[in-house]
Every structure is written in structure tokens, then in C-alpha cells.
Amino acid sequence: MLLKLEPRGETSRAMIYLTPLLAILLTLIMGAILFALLGHNPLEAMYAFFISPISNSYGLGELAVKATPLILCAIGLALGFRANVWNIGAEGQLTLGAICGGGLALWFYDSESVFLLPAMALAGALGGLAWAAIPAFLKLRFNANEILTSLMLTYVATLLLSLLVHGPYRDPDGFNFPESRLFADSALLPVMVEGTRLHLGAAVAVFVVLVAWLVVSRSFIGFQIKVIGLTPAAAGYAGFRHHSLVWLTLLTGGALAGLAGLFEVAGPIGQITPVISPGYGFTAIIVAFVGRLHPIGILGAGLLIALSYLGGETVQIEMGLPQAVTGVFQGMLLFFLLACDVLIRYRVRWSIGASQEARGTAS
Amino acid sequence: MIQGVFKTLGATVGAAALGFAVTLGAASAEPTKVGFVYVGPIGDHGWTYRHDKGRLAIEEAFGDKVETSFVESVPEGADAERVIRKLASSGHDLIFTTSFGYMNPTVKVAKQFPNVKFEHATGYKRTKNVGTYAARFYEGRTIAGILAGRMTKSNVIGYIGSFPIPEVVRGINAFTLALRKVNPEAEVKVVWVNSWYDPGKEGDAAKALIDQGADVILQHTDSPAPLQVAQERGVFAVGQASDMTHFGPKAHLTSIVDIWDGYYIAKTKAVMEGTWSSEDTWGGLNAGMLSMATYNEAIPAEVVAEAEAARVAIEDGSLHPFQGPIMDQDGKEVVAADAVVEDGVLLSMDWYVQGVQGKLPK
Numbered sequence: 011m012l013l014k015l016e017p018r019g020e021t022s023r024a025m026i027y028l029t030p031l032l033a034i035l036l037t038l039i040m041g042a043i044l045f046a047l048l049g050h051n052p053l054e055a056m057y058a059f060f061i062s063p064i065s066n067s068y069g070l071g072e073l074a075v076k077a078t079p080l081i082l083c084a085i086g087l088a089l090g091f092r093a094n095v096w097n098i099g100a101e102g103q104l105t106l107g108a109i110c111g112g113g114l115a116l117w118f119y120d121s122e123s124v125f126l127l128p129a130m131a132l133a134g135a136l137g138g139l140a141w142a143a144i145p146a147f148l149k150l151r152f153n154a155n156e157i158l159t160s161l162m163l164t165y166v167a168t169l170l171l172s173l174l175v176h177g178p179y180r181d182p183d184g185f186n187f188p189e190s191r192l193f194a195d196s197a198l199l200p201v202m203v204e205g206t207r208l209h210l211g212a213a214v215a216v217f218v219v220l221v222a223w224l225v226v227s228r229s230f231i232g233f234q235i236k237v238i239g240l241t242p243a244a245a246g247y248a249g250f251r252h253h254s255l256v257w258l259t260l261l262t263g264g265a266l267a268g269l270a271g272l273f274e275v276a277g278p279i280g281q282i283t284p285v286i287s288p289g290y291g292f293t294a295i296i297v298a299f300v301g302r303l304h305p306i307g308i309l310g311a312g313l314l315i316a317l318s319y320l321g322g323e324t325v326q327i328e329m330g331l332p333q334a335v336t337g338v339f340q341g342m343l344l345f346f347l348l349a350c351d352v353l354i355r356y357r358v359r360w361s362i363g364a365s366q367e368a369r370g371t372a373s
Numbered sequence: 374m375i376q377g378v379f380k381t382l383g384a385t386v387g388a389a390a391l392g393f394a395v396t397l398g399a400a401s402a403e404p405t406k407v408g409f410v411y412v413g414p415i416g417d418h419g420w421t422y423r424h425d426k427g428r429l430a431i432e433e434a435f436g437d438k439v440e441t442s443f444v445e446s447v448p449e450g451a452d453a454e455r456v457i458r459k460l461a462s463s464g465h466d467l468i469f470t471t472s473f474g475y476m477n478p479t480v481k482v483a484k485q486f487p488n489v490k491f492e493h494a495t496g497y498k499r500t501k502n503v504g505t506y507a508a509r510f511y512e513g514r515t516i517a518g519i520l521a522g523r524m525t526k527s528n529v530i531g532y533i534g535s536f537p538i539p540e541v542v543r544g545i546n547a548f549t550l551a552l553r554k555v556n557p558e559a560e561v562k563v564v565w566v567n568s569w570y571d572p573g574k575e576g577d578a579a580k581a582l583i584d585q586g587a588d589v590i591l592q593h594t595d596s597p598a599p600l601q602v603a604q605e606r607g608v609f610a611v612g613q614a615s616d617m618t619h620f621g622p623k624a625h626l627t628s629i630v631d632i633w634d635g636y637y638i639a640k641t642k643a644v645m646e647g648t649w650s651s652e653d654t655w656g657g658l659n660a661g662m663l664s665m666a667t668y669n670e671a672i673p674a675e676v677v678a679e680a681e682a683a684r685v686a687i688e689d690g691s692l693h694p695f696q697g698p699i700m701d702q703d704g705k706e707v708v709a710a711d712a713v714v715e716d717g718v719l720l721s722m723d724w725y726v727q728g729v730q731g732k733l734p735k
Contacts, residue, residue, distance in 0.1 A: 068458075072455050075451065075455075076451075076452075076455075169567070172536075172567055173734075176536070176537060176734060185497055185539060185720050185721040186538065186539050186721045186722075186723045187473065187497075187538055187539070188536060188538060189474075189477075192477065207454070207455075274450070274451055277451070278450075278451035278454065279450055279451050280477070281477065283449065283450060283474060284449075284474075284536070285448065285449055285450055285474070286450060287450065288448035288450060288452065319452070320455075323444055323447075323452075323455070323456055323459060324459070326442070326443070326444045326445065327408070327442050327444060327459060327460060327463060328442075328463070330442065332445070333414065333444070333445045333446045
């Protein structure tokens, strides 16, 4: 008996939606085997990893807090990826958002104005947007590869942040330690549920997901992005303006990443520190692809990846497992997702004793 | 010797537990839970590795009367608060947060859990249930300075810094003062790598410094890369946080080793006995919070004797690493001949002493 892969002829719509679920299922099974091999009760371990972190309102809030920057960045990146614009620098754009929006909080430290927070959000988005404008300009003017320029600007952004927290942003009463003052209450995002850290930014992220969904599926811009991504030549014949779309997708991605950065400093961190993000801008690339570049998919993928971080912490505390468990789970998920993608274009057939006939039709 | 300490401690705790057992009965059966938050992976060297040794020392000292747990590689950002809170809400009685960036999250969580005791390493914010602790690592830099001053031939010392924070600047200054006391010709070149742990950058920095003539490499970063480069290039180096001999036996002059064991055992004991209070501890060589690893055999006996004499003098208080007169980079006297630098000034140090090249980034 042989396992055979047979081309489907056309992509399976059902499989596009089913393979992520299949990948999750396979990850769970392999995870259980892994835990068993490590000498732990697999059910107990799976409970500690996936259920226990979100078994109370605080945990659910934390899930949303962790997923918010991932989702915001991934939505912006996905718009670009759909149009073959490869922005790898969301991390840098996020950092600029924190620098610009957070800078406003420090500049108007004594302000109690209700306009401070909206102004910070605007400054954060503009900061990220400006940072993304550089690779957009370089790409269109000099045909510089945006993968390289956006990635390299991430390092510049991190150093800029470092320069600022060691200098002008430094807390005047902080013994020269590289941290800003704690933001005043007027510069902090309101918490939506008492006793959790669930901040307004999470609601904004959900709103952004819905808007992106409308844009992608219903608007003419969404259609143009899709066409340009699939067949640039056809888009050219149709008269779609390639330049405008590159600007649009990069600037939108930058603005959303900038907003994510501002939400981090004005939300759970509450000050500007030398490290704002543990790589959200890069993890968001994974989130975007696990979510099939679809806004709703990204929402789910963001929550799932966020849960894998929380679960990793819980199994460390409760079962004494190493932190590497988090990475192993994320790796398995990606691996199975990519592996399962084969089912979209191929179907699996069991053939008994490799018959000549079957070979004939396949070739 | 450490074994001896454990035995005595074990005996005292045993006696104390017996006393408790009589008065409290079943209540004493509940083990004390101690949690740790680590900034890096445990690994086999460096900052987090040494903190984990301290955790293991607690387990060894108290056996089944304690339960310890840890979370490693916790980023110093939004995640820290969740991890600390998770430890606090899962029945831990004492929580050590072992990196500067955990300061504000620790204070925030501590407010919500008034019955849990918190100990934050290297910070300055204390509350009723948050104590702080750090070690006077600069005392070790003084000894390293003596060794480097005697061993260098080029009179150029390379110093790899992580971030220009007071802790690191203090180390550079203590080192340079001791260096130039035994060798007034020697100068220190500093390279900042903007990371606590980045083998690539640290190795490159070491190469660049050696190319500029440095024949002793100091590091205030965590990876063994500088030592490995020094070994390859045939120069000396001083290790950081744990004994780094095996990474470059020929190059390794000595290491400044962090020792948290005694402190962690004492604080755990205080929590068990209900005597814990929020304090600031800044212990040095005499408190046993740091020590020097084995000296390289290539160091002449009289130099070892000189270094050991300095160690004993620092321990008994007759030598202060920041004894005046101290000049700043412009040659201006900032500390008078009969004065020493106060702790408050040491804690916020943001200027270089004479003999350090380049400008301190601000």
C-alpha cells in the first residue's frame, strides 16, 4: 500500500480553512507525545500550557494584551505581503511609534489634558509611518530592496531608542539608569476591565481587524492589492498605480506598527525603557502567514501565538519545564502549517500495489 | 567552606523547624515557596547561571522545607509584570526578580500582594514588601586593575562595556584607578556593545581592541566570546559573573564571580521565621557576595600576593576602591586626597576618571 499525492488541478477552498486547524491538531498531538517523553502527564501538561493561563479574567486579559501588538503589526504587514511588498521592519516602526508617542507623554509630563492620549496615539502612528516611508521612498526612487532597507532600519531604530533613554528621555530622579519617568495617569491607556491589564489598545486592535477585513474583501483598493500581488503585469494593463499601492501598504503597515509601539509604552509598560518589544515586529510576520494574510485569520493566529507565550511561562512555573518549550511549540505549529499546505494543491490517495494505471494517469 | 556553612545553617534551621513543629503543629508542614525571575537562559555561565546556583543553594540548605521555581528569559518589558504576578498568585512566599528592568513591575505587583515578600536585584525602589540587593562588583574590578597593570606590556587595556549605566561606569573607574596606581602609563579604551549578551558583538569588540594594541581585555558583558578571542590572539582577559577559566585557560587572568547563595539562604530563612523586612543590601567581598576565581599560573607570585593583599585590605576596610585623590578626564581633582567617594555618588556615577579614553556616551 502506498501513500500518493495527486494534484488537485485547482486549489481546494475547504483545505485553505481546514489546514490551519489540522496543523493545530497535529501540534497538540506531537506536544502531548513530547510532554510524555519528558516524563510528564501529557493531559496535565496540555492543560497547564493551553487552558490554565486563560482560566480566569486576568489571564484572558493578558492574552489580549500580549496579542494586541502582534495583531496590529501583522494586519499592516499582511496588506503589504498581499501586494508583494515585503516590509520586514515592523519592529523598527513599532519602536519609532513608542519613541514619538511616548516622547509626547514625557514632554507634556504635567499635562492632565484629555487630548494628550489621542495626540500620543497620533504621534505614535505618524512615527511608525515616517519610518516606513523611508523604505517606500528608497524602493520607488532607487529600486532598493525593501526587505533589506526595512530590516536594517530596525537596528537604527533600536539604537535611536537606546540613545534617547540614555539621554534626553532619562528619568531625572533615576540615578542615571536608562529608563524614562513613569507616565502620568493622563498618558496611560484606560484599563477596560477592573483587575486586569486589558487596555483600550486591545479594542482598537479588534476595530482595525474589522476595518482591514472590509478593505480587503469589499473595497476597490483591496482588489487592486490582490491583483498586483497575484499578477503584477495584469495590474499594469488595468492601469492600477503600482507606486501608490507601495506607498499605501508600507505607510499603513508603519502606522499600525507605530500604534502598537505606543500602546505598549502607554499600556502595560507605562514608561519608556531601553527594550520596548521582545520581537513583536518579527513574530508578527509569522502571525500574518499563520493567519493566511486574512484579517480574521490574523486575529486567531495572534491569539494562538500569544497563548503559546503564556503557556510557556505556566509550564515553567508549574512543571519546571525549560523555556525552550515555548519555542518548540511555535516551531511545531509553523512546521505543520507549512507541511499541511501541500493539501491545498494536492490530495492524498491510498493506492494498493502501485498500479500501472494510476501511474499512467498521474504522468 | 561552603559545605560548612550549609551544615551550620542546616542545623540551625533544623532546630528552628523543631521549635515551630511544637508550637504550630501541622502548619509547619507547608513548604516555603520561593520564585525566581531570570532575564536570560540559565546556561552554564554568566549572570543568570549564578542566580540559579543561588536558587539551588536554597534547595540544598532547606531540603523539603522549601519549594523553588523559576521562569527564564523573561523580557524586561510588558511581560515581566505578568510573570511576577503569576508567581505571586500561585502561592510563592518570596520572589527574587533578578534584573534591573524588573524594578517597576516588581513594585507594581508587590502593591497587590502585600503578604508576599519581593527582592529586586540592582534596583533602588523599595516598599514595605520589596527589598533590594546588589553586590559591590567594583571591588573585584580593583583587583583586576592591579593584575592588568602588572601584566600589560603595551599599556593599553581594552574594556568591553554593555550599557553606559552607573554600575558599568563605576566598574570602569574602579578598574582604571587601581590600574594606574600600579602602572601610571596604562590607559583604558572602552567599546560599548549595547547588550548584556551578544557573543558576536563582544567578540568583534575584543578583536578591535586587540588590533588597537590592547593586551588585556576586560568585559562587563556576559558571553565568553571576549575570553575566547583573547585566547586565540594570545592576550589576557578577565572573566565576568562566573569562573570562565575553561573558555580560555591561557588568557584567563581571573574572573569576578557573583555569589548569591548566602544572601538567598539568609532571606529565605528570614521569611520562614517571619523576620523578613525590606532592606537595601549592597554587599562586597567581605559579605561574600563576590569572589575572585583562580588566578592564572602565568601571573608572577609577587603580583598574586599584591592582588591578595588588596583583597584582604578591601575586606577589612583599610582599602577603599575610590580613595582620593581622584581626577576626572580633564585632570580636575573631583575627590580630595583624604576623602572617599560616597555610596550615593557611586550609585549615580556618570563620569570617567583620568586614564579612560574617549567620551562617556550620554
